[in-house]
Amino acid sequence: MTAPKPITVSLLISGAFVVSMNQERQVFAPGAVAVAEDRLLAIGHRDELLARFVAPQILNYPHGLILPGLINAHTHAAMALFRGLADDLPLEDWLTAHIFPAEKNLDYDFVYWGTKLAIAEMLLSGTTTFCDMYLFADAAAQAADDTGIRAVVGEVLYDFPSPNYGPPAHGLRFSAELCRTYQEHPRVRVAIQPHAVYTCSPELLQQCGELAACHEVPLIIHLSETPKEVADCLARYGATPVAHLHRLGLLNQRLVACHAVALTPEDIKLLAEHDVGVAHCPESNMKLASGIAPVAELLQARTPVGLGTDGCASNNNLDMLQEMDTAAKLQKVRRLDPTSLPAPQALALATTGSARVLGLQRQVGALVPGLKADLIVIDLHQPHLTPVYDPYSQVVYAATGADVTTVLVDGRLLVQDRRLLAFDLEETLARARELALRVKKK
């Protein structure tokens, strides 16, 4: 009897640990992953996989921890160009004296290079998918297309004129056109993204809901980010922002509520009943002093929760590994309960949770055969990641984005041994500095 002939795949990658985030939460130590073109073919014990498969490219990381690529469920990528422009200010002052004036001068070029700067940062810190909300979403989509990262993009819509599409009515048309342009794209998807209940009329919100339904894409909105937003909405519409959207018929599986900080128990019930996804952004909520989202209660109610960094003007980085750490610790101190949001659950927010919130759970978020080959490798051979008792703890509480050594998106190596292969990093940094000089002058 002879051993079966090994199957040829495009890439084999092995490490000290493979943390699959599959339904059984399997961890293989040591483990390996077989990749066939853009898909995961097999995940399992290293020796078994190395016997079953051969590949023209084999990457062995004896101290590597292999994870599904991280999914940033809410950001404004191009705001990387505003990183550190205005911090530690009262919210009104921050927005009206600094961010809005800076955004008035936006153009396609600014958003394209700002998004590329953010993509460099995201890939080098283990993010393989991001959900972006910003102006000139066509530029963000182009940057995602050009660089190899996976993205959900959408043009921010509101009741006033936009430096991109002009009068409000044009925003819906622009978004519809964007949906059509990218409907067959393997990595870039489009969402409909009204800004918030305080910047969008009920009519605009309903039109957005219809457009999202028509194109079968997510409807994404900042929702109940601050107690002030809730108070204003109550005063104006006699309902919390969540109840307001409910009355408008917009609570459904397609909806993504970003932030969801200031929720009533009734809000939580409504979100859960309608399977609305929540994009939790703890560091931004802390920095802007918005409050702490009731993540433990949302998860308890079985609401899908993902994790996001928000933009660099309120974080100020896009490091999802730090964001997980903060999410876990913040929930513990909010509940005064150290068992709240344990490490595996924090990692789930950034992987399976974000995937589900964005409707991508059949594509990404776990290392499961058939899903897209989006994965990252963390290098454990470092003093702050030594020793290893528990791979989940190590990832969530000790690692940062700088520990990510290798990144695969759609089966393609975009980062290897901390070198960005996807595009020209030096050109991007140089363009970012030039554009920042323009911001400083204004």
Added chain:
Amino acid sequence: MTAPKPITVSLLISGAFVVSMNQERQVFAPGAVAVAEDRLLAIGHRDELLARFVAPQILNYPHGLILPGLINAHTHAAMALFRGLADDLPLEDWLTAHIFPAEKNLDYDFVYWGTKLAIAEMLLSGTTTFCDMYLFADAAAQAADDTGIRAVVGEVLYDFPSPNYGPPAHGLRFSAELCRTYQEHPRVRVAIQPHAVYTCSPELLQQCGELAACHEVPLIIHLSETPKEVADCLARYGATPVAHLHRLGLLNQRLVACHAVALTPEDIKLLAEHDVGVAHCPESNMKLASGIAPVAELLQARTPVGLGTDGCASNNNLDMLQEMDTAAKLQKVRRLDPTSLPAPQALALATTGSARVLGLQRQVGALVPGLKADLIVIDLHQPHLTPVYDPYSQVVYAATGADVTTVLVDGRLLVQDRRLLAFDLEETLARARELALRVKKK
């Protein structure tokens, strides 16, 4: 007329920014630092310093941000060997079922190598001074001596037998001996470190106070870390832990209160009146669900506040750059005020604040002529640190320890371009893994 002849110094180092943390909070952009042996000789504009001084070694970092070395005001370094051993557990269970049993088997070797592992992590993340509280403090002192880092160490003292010094009475003798051994050491200092009011009798606390006064060294204690500690102290002694120490005559400039989470307004007043230093450990307080220290109020009352990571069993890393970020954001969300603990103040906690708390302000904490040459360089040439509008924001909100490229302690290069020059990293990692195997078996 000819230019004055340049003065020869031991090292010149220049960067895009020098953030001095001196009293005027001067920032030089570009800037340089002249080092003469173990001391800072001059800090100023790059071109001016490069004209005034010559040196056998000149380090130029065109994208470097030069800062005073960071000072970790409270840690248990050797607990790096327990990193990730037991997380997300109720506090009682964590301590009694995991940490205390693991600590029963401690020996000199374990603490020596655990501390060295922590020192590797600290140096590579920009910490140049740490204040340690642990068992076998002689081993920690030896590790600091051997590696070139600056340290304040102390044997943890309590009412029960210790695996190091045996019966409680021997602890004071051991500490006194340690004080004598290191009294002339250029980098290693000793402190008297009773564990807490719930583990030390009033008699032991007073004896510790006398010993600290006699040797003119700090008296360091975990104080008011949790609401439970306060409730228990009230029940037992009829006073909060702060008031209890006040009654015992122990509130003075020498005292360092670690954590100081659960404080009454009266406690804050007492701490401020007696110039007691506080070591704030936000990440540990979050992870153990202890609460949030009233740092804004302590600073308002003019209490000296420093920053610490606590040990790796409750953090789980020793990254002071992440700790600053968390400190700033946590205070904002606690106060629901985004102006609370702005970036320069967060950086002050980790530099001048920690120095003052530990009584080292005439040695370290700022880049000021005459102080010890302890400095670090952060590499800004990275996507997550581009562009730069504000160096304080960049350091506090965007950087992590992994961005530290070069570290100088006492005028000696211990890390250069992220290579640890101070000692053998591979040997330390190998020993740490061996010792962790022993922990796992038990």
